[in-house]
Amino acid sequence: MQGAFTMVIGQILERNLWRYPHKEAMCFENTRLSFLSSADRIYRLANALCNLGLKKGDPVAFLLPHNMIEAQEIIFALGVTGMPIVPINARFSSTEIAHLVSRCKVKGLIYHHSLSGLLESVRPSLKNVQIFVAIGQPTSLEDYDYEKLLLQSPPTPPDVSVKESDIAALIHTSGTTGMPKEVIWTHKSWLAGVRDIIITFQLTDRDILLMFTPYFHIPFFWFNLAVSYMGGCLVFIRRPDPHLILEAIEKHKVTVVSHFVPTTLIRVLDFPDLDRYDVSSVRYYMYGGAPMPFGILERAVPKMGNRFIQLYGFTELAGCAAALTPEEHIIDGTEKERRRLLSCGREMPSSDIRIVDERGRVVGPGVEGELIYRGDNLMKGYWRNPAETKAVLKDGWFHTGDVGFMDEDRYIYISGRKKDIIISGGENITPKQVEDVICKHPSVEMAAVIGIPDPKWGEAVKAVVVLKKGKQATEEEIIQLCKDNLASYKVPKSVDFVPSLPTTHTGKIKKWELRERYTKKAGHKPL
Structure with a gap:
């Protein structure tokens, strides 16, 4: 009797090399790579990292300004070498980057030259990092040039034995206590999630994925790998701009789009030239990451077709837990069918x-x-x-x-x-982290941060603040303090000053009461 099927990320490269060597694998702007040429670059990068002294098990981080082919090359190269990937959110402050790199014991860091200013502000505190590699012009004489490393390294698989139980990724998430954590994905868990996506989307080698979800968000990892697994093509754009999205769909005959949050979908629906683009090739528009108001779907389905699929998951799982398929997006159905649009669907095949x-x-x-x-x-x-x-x-x-x-x-x-996580524009925000920053203001006694329904962002960050007796502060001061210490998406959209916060008998803030109060004040009406 044969043992259970096992596979690691590097085998995806091997399979596609002999199955589809000359088929397009990745596209970004004017650059197009076949599976043969992309494997050549990936293996060269993998060997370069090993030759620089990094070894299996050493976490390697990467910091980029936007999606690009190099992001996928890094992911595959680290998978081949058994080095856990540590993606860094490009919107993090220098303090947040330093904490993440320190917690993960990062040994190597690959960065884009356009972010050299941010890197230099934090470099002195990156004590564990032994190797810095720059995509573009290095900012230090001690840093290595990405493309030069590729030219100097062999295009063959490195001599590293990787097992399915090895750590493949350390993915940043928010925590119940407000302290950030990193989730451990193994090769086995990552590829299990990938297979679920393949089954649910019925992916084949003919699929072309448009990926505008930022490289530091989880769909970038499991959806890209799912399409690559089947021999499909990955198309990257710099940002989720309506023109770039629609142009890429028409130009590349995209079949799957990943992925919409309310803000992005609204911009596409409001784009004046939407009807001029041919989007008939699309089989699925994926959305998730933030609550999608019914009113947006009510506009989107008639205008873009009944091709929407909602995915529900969390960072702790490499893939998705549930899906609401296009067949279940019934806008003009019965009350029961319409109510299902408020759900996140049903379990994925292996969930x-x-x-x-x-x-x-x-x-x-x-x-x-x-x-x-x-x-x-x-x-x-x-x-x-x-x-x-x-x-x-x-x-x-x-x-x-x-x-x-x-x-x-x-x-x-x-x-x-339970965790009180706010999801705004597809980003997870821990209220305690924002509250801690606000409480640094010398006039602040207490602060509560909540998410309130917002038609554009899904949820908007709201700060409710109690000042110390006899002290003063303005909304602008609180917001600026947050801007100075947090990523921009974590900054409150508004601040209210109140004499006291509702608390339980044990002194815990009744956030549900605050959410209810400000939801009503905003005039939000559920479906």
Whole structure:
């Protein structure tokens, strides 16, 4: 009897080399690479990193201004060498970058020359980093030039043995306590999530993926790999601009688009030349990462076709947990069919989802509880954080902190989050991190940060602040303080000053009460 099927990321390169050597693998602006030429560059990069002294198990980070072919080359090269990838959000402040690199014990850092100013401001604190590689002009004489390294290295697979249980990625996420964490993906969990995507989207070698989700977000990792796995082509654009999106779809005959959040979809729907572009090649428009208001879908489906698919997941799983397919996007259906648009769909092929009460007992249809998950694509745990890992992984089940229910047909509805994470424009924001910054202001006594419904961002960051007796502060001061210390998407859109915050008898802030208050004040009406 043969053993179970195993595979690692590097084998995707090998398979496509002999199956589709001259087929287009990746495109970015005027650059097009076949599987043969892309494998040549990837193997050269892998050998270069090994020759510089980095070894299997050494985390390597990368910092880029936007999506580009080099991002995918780095991901594959690190997969081949067994070095965990550590993507850095290009919108992070220098303080956030330093903390991330330090926590992950990063040994190598690949950066784009356009971000040299940001890098130089943080370089002195990057004590663990041994090797710096620049895409473009290096900022230091000690840094290596990306393209020169490729020219100096052999285009053959490096002599590194990688197992499916090896760590493939350390992906940054927000935490329940407000402290950032890194999720551990292994080759096995990553590729398990990839296969789920292949099955759900029925991907083939004829698929062409337009990827405008930023390289530091999880769809970039599992969706790109899923299309590459099948021998399809990846198309990258610099930013989610309506003109760039529509132009790329028409030019490359894109079949799958990843992925829309409310803000991006609104911009495309409002684009005056939308009807002039041929988008008939698209099979799926993927969306997720932020609540999608019904009104936007009501506009999008008639205008762009019933080709939308919603994906629900979390960083702790390399892939998705549930999907709402195009066939289930019924805008003019029955009340039951329309209500399903408020759900995140049903389980992916290899997902196992349950809704449980506080004692861990499975509840019936329509009864709220915590969503728990298990599957082969689940993380190994949190990097160097056994306490947090133990708190959420119990008997093989991941306790998501999401509160919701299943209906009688197993459609999953998310009604709240234990973790209080705000999702604004597709970005996850931990309120405590923003609150900690606000409380640095000498006039601030207390602060509560919440997400309130917003038609453009899905949720908008709102700060509610109590000042110290006799002290003063302005909304502009609080916002500027946050701008100086946080990534831009974490900065509150508005600040209210109140005499006190509602609290429980134990002194905990009743955030649900604040959300309810400001949701009503904003005049938000649910479907």
